[in-house]
Amino acid sequence: MTELFENLEPKKKERILNAALEEFAENGYKRASTNKIVRQAGIGKGMLFYYFQNKQELYHYLLQYAMDIIMEEYFQRIDLSETDFVERLKQAAQVKMQCFSRHPHIFNFMGTFLLASEEQLPENLQTRFETLQREGNARIYDNIDRTLFRDDIDVEKAYHLIQWAIEGYQNHLKNKLKGEKMTSIDMSYYWDEFYEYLDVLKKTFYE
């Protein structure tokens, strides 16, 4: 069925993808409205069900699509040769930001999916998802130089605390910038602030 969709003009395809990702991101699977999606995408109702058999097939397609992007444009680009944990996370944050600016709805979509886990996935998607999680973990923890840490603390705990702190900053920023147009914001200020926080983390957790 979906070959029809694949062969669409890229612009139209993207409009539909974005509309659908956004709607599912905001409302989860069950509550997302196909009516809103077609309205937002600027196509007739019939087309959506011409490309996809039903709402569920569309959703599964989006999941596959989102996982592919996160794998290829985020996880795979995290530099495993960087052995400094904080630097690794710094680089990961940069790559994530690039990925986000190219695909603004992907992360919200995945976030809603993770939070809700509303419906059982078919097996291929389920295993794909588990692979994704494993790869994500590996890209953060593999090949880290543990000797950088002060030796009076548990390194595993340090990993977690640093990660939580960084996620905290990112959430804090997301809240602060909520509502503002991303294009009109000077990000360099926030990157600098972010780096300052990272320096504090290094100073405190490294010896």
Next chain:
Amino acid sequence: MTELFENLEPKKKERILNAALEEFAENGYKRASTNKIVRQAGIGKGMLFYYFQNKQELYHYLLQYAMDIIMEEYFQRIDLSETDFVERLKQAAQVKMQCFSRHPHIFNFMGTFLLASEEQLPENLQTRFETLQREGNARIYDNIDRTLFRDDIDVEKAYHLIQWAIEGYQNHLKNKLKGEKMTSIDMSYYWDEFYEYLDVLKKTFYE
């Protein structure tokens, strides 16, 4: 209108409160269903609109109620004489947990309210809400002994990093225990683990 509700048998009152808090917590204001609330509370549809003029009045009542509880059973019980920042947050976490076990839906309800901010509040609730926020901040940051921190880092940044890290642990725990019945969990293990994380924070951020 609400005096009728206030004078209800406590058990019935509580059933209605819990049903409503849960429904609004899960769905936000607009999507919450009064039908589900009455079904869950085990009362007839008519009664809800006998106690409250309409959905909105019910919602505002719940907001007031939730804010009162958070103020009196959470914020006010945070010990301002504890000047050690980490210890302050530790004690706050304990008090929060007590409050949570007495009122399991309050925090989810407030969380959804904060996240969505769907509708404009009447002035009295709005100012009440701002007071609550101010008090919450004060209870965390007032009368902290800043000299405990190592002097090669910015104390304000340390505040934030520590707070984010602790929130991170709490979220991590919430996810981990999601689905499990709270009553069947041995919390003492997780408290110990939590304290270990706090010790790491002290070791790293204090001098």
Next chain:
DNA sequence: TACTCATTCGACCATACTGGTCAATATAAA
């Protein structure tokens, strides 16, 4: 031109649920 076949649309469908009403009761008090 005439015929074919892939696209595209949106009115339409049965179904479900919404917040809120109200006439009918049950219960209790006087």
Next chain:
DNA sequence: TTTATATTGACCAGTATGGTCGAATGAGTA
């Protein structure tokens, strides 16, 4: 018995749902 209060759920008009389908359009071809 009368009066006042509590309680119910069938009912209302309105909205939204996922999905269908006949008709129209357009492109390519013979």
